[in-house]
Amino acid sequence: MLTIYGCYRSRASRPLWLLGEIGLPFHHVPVVQAYRPAAAEAAVTTRSPEFLAINPLGQIPAMTDGDLVLTESLAICQHIARAHGGALGPQTLAEAALIDQWALFAATAVEGPALNILFADAATAEGAAQIAVEAERLSRPFARLEGHLAGRDWLLDRFTVADVMAAECLRYAQGHAPLMQAHPAIADWLARCQARPAFQAMWAARLAEPA
Incomplete structure (x- = not known):
């Protein structure tokens, strides 16, 4: 097992x-x-x-x-x-490549700055400054994802493991309201992911x- x-x-x-x-x-x-x-x-x-x-x-x-x-x-x-x-897994070689892409995107472009936002103390001047820096680092990857999610519910044509992997990386930055408000398609996608019973x-x- x-x-x-x-x-x-x-x-x-x-x-x-x-x-x-x-x-x-x-x-x-x-x-x-x-x-x-x-x-x-x-x-x-x-x-x-x-x-x-x-x-x-x-x-x-x-x-x-x-x-x-x-x-x-x-x-x-x-x-x-x-x-x-x-x-939930890839059904074709093309889907396997796309799932790989979103996993690597989440791990390399999103997770580091998002974790820094999660652990920064927004109540201090130093923490607030760090959050601003990390949010700026996320601006390009978030713009990329926002554009991809426009008009679609999931990263592929259905909910897959790609959504699980990416959503768990983006969750670290979810508490930074300005970032979510600036990217409504991402916010809606995260809400759909997190509404799932599992x-x-x-x-x-x-x-x-x-x-």
């Missing part, structure tokens, strides 16, 4: 959401980041020997599916969608975990 290692308050949210969309039975090992206070109560952390045997980097998520071991969240999502996802179930599990 496919096994996911990681907690909901991590990038494991991506494959866990996807698995909820698919309805695939899987085993979940709730590995917690060793730096978090919750690690004191966790059975397995990112520094536990049994987890380091799976991923020597000590990062989550990780996945095993038979003999296959993967340790990058987007690669995990790609594998799950291709092996088990039906219409996302709602993942998010409820995330909120139930210790912060």
Whole structure:
């Protein structure tokens, strides 16, 4: 059986959401980041020997599916969608390329600045300045995505793993209201993604975990 290692308050949210969309039975090992206070109560952390045997980097998520071991969240999502996802995965070589494109776009053009926005303290002058810098860094990728989403509901012609991967990266910047207000197509797309029952179930599990 496919096994996911990681907690909901991590990038494991991506494959866990996807698995909820698919309805695939899987085993979940709730590995917690060793730096978090919750690690004191966790059975397995990112520094536990049994987890380091799976991923020597000590990062989550990780996945095993038979003999296959993967340790990058987007690669995990790609594998799950291709092996088990039906219409959530690519149906043609062209679709596979497009899904790859949006995964790489989200990881390279969006995730870094979006995370910096998430962790900046907007109540301080320094934090507000950092948010302004990161929002400017996102202006071109957001313009690209806004144009693509104009007149369409999803990144491809239906909801796919590409939407899961990209939406979870963009979520980090979602709290910066000016950025969302300037990009209504992105805001509407995120709302559609996050209204899905599988996302709602993942998010409820995330909120139930210790912060």
